[in-house]
Amino acid sequence: MSELEMPMALGHGAALEESPFGIESKKLVMWLFIVADAATFGALLFCYGYLRVASANWVKPFAFFPTILNGVIMTAVLLTSSLTMLMAVGTAQSGRRAASVRWLGATALLGIVFASLHLREWFSLIAEGWSPSTNPMGGSVLFGGTFFGITGLHLLHVICGVVAIAVIAIGFRRGRLDARHVEITGLYWHFVDLVWMFVFPLVYLMNVR
Numbered sequence: 001m002s003e004l005e006m007p008m009a010l011g012h013g014a015a016l017e018e019s020p021f022g023i024e025s026k027k028l029v030m031w032l033f034i035v036a037d038a039a040t041f042g043a044l045l046f047c048y049g050y051l052r053v054a055s056a057n058w059v060k061p062f063a064f065f066p067t068i069l070n071g072v073i074m075t076a077v078l079l080t081s082s083l084t085m086l087m088a089v090g091t092a093q094s095g096r097r098a099a100s101v102r103w104l105g106a107t108a109l110l111g112i113v114f115a116s117l118h119l120r121e122w123f124s125l126i127a128e129g130w131s132p133s134t135n136p137m138g139g140s141v142l143f144g145g146t147f148f149g150i151t152g153l154h155l156l157h158v159i160c161g162v163v164a165i166a167v168i169a170i171g172f173r174r175g176r177l178d179a180r181h182v183e184i185t186g187l188y189w190h191f192v193d194l195v196w197m198f199v200f201p202l203v204y205l206m207n208v209r
Contacts, residue, residue, distance in 0.1 A: 030184045034191045037157075041195050044153070045202055048146045052206075057139035060209040061130075067121065071204045074117050075196065081110035082193045089186045092179035097172065100182060104169040107189065111162040118155050122148075147203060154199055157192045164188065 023031070052058055062068055088103035129136030132145040168185045171177035 024180065026180065026184055027187070030187050034187065037191065038195075041153070041198070044150055045198060048150060048202065051142050051146060055140045055142055059135060059137045059139045059143050060207045061137055061143065062204060062207050063209060068204060068208060070117060070121055071200055074114050075200055077110050077114045077117070078193045078196050081107050081114070082190055084110060085186045085189045089179075089183050092172065092182040100179075101169050101173045104165050104172070104182070108162050108165040108169070111158055111165070115155060115158050115162070118151065143207070150199060150203055154192070154195055157195070161189050161192050
């Protein structure tokens with residue numbers, strides 16, 4: 001082998017080396033993103049809990065109907081979407097491309113239903129006079145700021161997830177993407193669902209009057 005060929009061969013060999021972490025680079029990046037995002041939500045929920053305990057005039061604006069009932073329905077929708085995403089990943093890994101695309105479509109549809117229910121709830125609260133800086137019930141205005149901030153960030157993650165699922169479904173159906181992309185998208189979606197399992201009891205159930 002000539003001196004000119006050796007660097008090329010060495011470079012090619014290095015490019016084919018396995019990840020020293022024992023995990024695919026795309027999946028590693030997603031896990032790092034999830035860890036960072038979990039820290040963000042954890043900090044927000046911790047601050048919310050501190051403000052709630054430290055505020056003597058904290059309000060509890062939610063009644064079981066319609067707010068809590070709507071939240072229960074939203075929770076059921078997200079849990080169902082986790083199941084459909086599991087089916088999408090499983091069928092993709094078994095080579096059943098058409099079935100996987102259908103399950104991805106079902107997951108995206110459930111995400112849209114969740115976002116629609118959430119936005120309807122927001123519009124109802126805004127019509128009652130709630131905002132990040134106003135409290136129609138009197139007392140601390142911190143509830144509006146924390147509620148819209150935390151649920152708004154989660155809603156943004158859901159909308160981004162729906163867009164990502166749609167893009168992955170189209171690419172997977174056309175053969176440009178493979179089962180690994182479906183699996184990585186599933187990791188993100190399960191994380192979004194898991195965050196809601198903390199948001200719902202802390203922000204909703206603990207504020208029932």
